[in-house]
Amino acid sequence: QVQLVESGGGLVQAGGSLRLSCAASGGNSNFNTMAWYRQAPGKERELVAAITRGGSISSADSVKGRFTISRDTAKNTVSLQMNSLKPEDTAVYYCNARTILRTYWGQGTQVTVST
Numbered sequence: 001q002v003q004l005v006e007s008g009g010g011l012v013q014a015g016g017s018l019r020l021s022c023a024a025s026g027g028n029s030n031f032n033t034m035a036w037y038r039q040a041p042g043k044e045r046e047l048v049a050a051i052t053r054g055g056s057i058s059s060a061d062s063v064k065g066r067f068t069i070s071r072d073t074a075k076n077t078v079s080l081q082m083n084s085l086k087p088e089d090t091a092v093y094y095c096n097a098r099t100i101l102r103t104y105w106g107q108g109t110q111v112t113v114s115t
Contacts, residue, residue, distance in 0.1 A: 004106035006106045008109065013113070015084060020036065020080040021078075022078045022097075024076040038094065049067055088113075090111060094107075
């Protein structure tokens, strides 16, 4: 059974930086796409950034120029470097990984940006 384990969340002041990491273990981990989503209180879960096996990246307009997604396919890890954080970035961030047949989610890590 595939497990995704996130790390790196926490509390940071506006303008600061955090780096989230996600490691996949177990089962068939031949992921086509790995991504980060987030869900703020009272809002729907939204895509932050995604990266394919080939390295193609897509990201939300709200994070372009501030967040960078990267992936180590050999190690089955995906990271999200978050710079110039804003209070509106406060959310639970979820790691996501997809194969042809299945989608997997991590348990989430809280990111809180204070003013």
